[in-house]
């Protein structure tokens with residue numbers, strides 16, 4: 320298959336950046352999108368030029384590193400799919416494909432398609448943990464009974480891989496889906512209760528400080544999330560934050 | 569307490585948006601109930617309607633409600649502007665290629681535009697009727713018990729009478745446009761308001777969603793039907 324790629328090139332954080340066009344041929348439908356990028360970079364390197372920087376790690380949909388806004392959608396046209404899981408057979412021979420970095424003030428471009436997502440790390444650091452007393456007699460986590468439904472829902476929230484597709488796709492560059500997943504996975508479990516109110520405040524406050532936008536409930540994040548994180552989590556976070564403000568805890 | 573204080577956080581602004589927006593939905597129900605009388609008000613020359621209008625502008629409890637409503641509109645507007653500006657700043661560089669319709673509904677993506685049309689409608693609407701009622705020169709009408717009331721009914725029907733108002737057709741068109749925008753604003757806004765304050769439930773959310781869709785269609789449709797009725801019974 321042959322494609323015309325329109326790729327965002329930006330030499331560094333200070334560079335203005337521009338779209339550049341690269342024709343590419345001899346791509347098979349079985350190649351993943353990242354493998355197609357590898358073929359492109361191989362060619363660029365052989366031509367003595369600077370390859371396209373992009374993030375990736377596991378290449379099996381579990382790490383959240385691969386990003387890319389492909390043809391106007393986060394991780395490309397398929398649902399519940401990361402870019403590494405996207406195959407070239409999802410495109411038509413001869414297609415023009417736009418490839419851009421995640422766009423958000425809170426995710427500054429490092430180079431080309433790679434953005435700095437450390438804002439997510441700082442949100443986790445601000446409250447995404449439970450304090451455990453480890454002074455000599457550690458409690459076995461399994462000794463605390465957890466209702467099956469709660470365990471399942473907490474687990475679903477915990478499948479968020481922190482990729483940032485929710486931010487990238489949101490018209491407001493809001494991080495509510497990510498933050499609410501991280502708040503929920505602990506708010507749903509007994510171990511998360513003591514710090515529940517404190518946690519939601521800190522994580523929301525950090526989210527605001529990082530410069531993410533405000534949620535307007537369009538629901539785009541839920542559609543584009545590779546892990547199917549539900550808007551239920553956002554409602555839970557809205558509820559908890561309201562409670563924490565009203566009770567003043 | 570969060571050090572940022574309640575109205576500084578993004579969520580607090582959303583709570584205010586939802587509270588004012590949903591309050592305005594209640595206001596719409598009240599206003600609609602009043603307007604529906606216009607279907608039959610002609611029978612007694614508008615006497616009952618004018619008495620109602622007087623009650624609505626003078627009874628203290630209603631007065632408090634109306635001040636709350638002015639406040640809600642202004643707050644909703646200011647809050648909406650602040651949120652929209654912040655949201656623009658959150659994405660300083662736009663995408664070259666966007667396909668927003670693949671993952672979000674049209675009205676949810678155009679709340680500010682729709683709200684602005686509603687605002688323009690509100691301003692002209694208040695100038696035409698509210699201002700007239702409160703400060704304008706309005707003919708008086710004698711009720712059966714001898715009290716004199718402002719004849720708002722005659723002002724309203726004259727406004728939509730093509731023989732008395734040469735802009736009646738334009739007024740009708742703008743009214744319908746305003747209701748159209750309101751309908752789409754609420755198509756997303758009604759259920760969005762519940763989500764913003766965290767009211768969501770595996771079973772009952774479907775009911776809120778349906779109620780929102782029904783509300784956003786029925787309320788603007790009834791408002792529109794009243795003016796269409798007034799226009800065409802006089803045309």
Ligand code: HEM
Nearest residue numbers: 535585586589592593648679683684687757758760761764
């Ligand atoms: C003055 C003109 C108005 C403007 C500029 C305006 C603007 C907005 C904006 C920007 C939003 C936020 C978008 C979102 O959260 O999805 C919004 C939400 C909303 N608006 Fe309006 N609006 C106006 C009038 C109204 C009126 C008259 C009503 C009701 C009768 C209304 C009801 C709502 C509701 C229920 C929401 C949802 C709140 C939420 O999502 O948290 N708005 N409006």
Ligand code: SF4
Nearest residue numbers: 479480482483485544
């Ligand atoms: S919520 Fe979904 S889209 Fe957002 S970071 Fe987590 S996995 Fe990615």
Ligand code: FES
Nearest residue numbers: 378382383385403
């Ligand atoms: S590279 Fe790990 S999720 Fe795509």
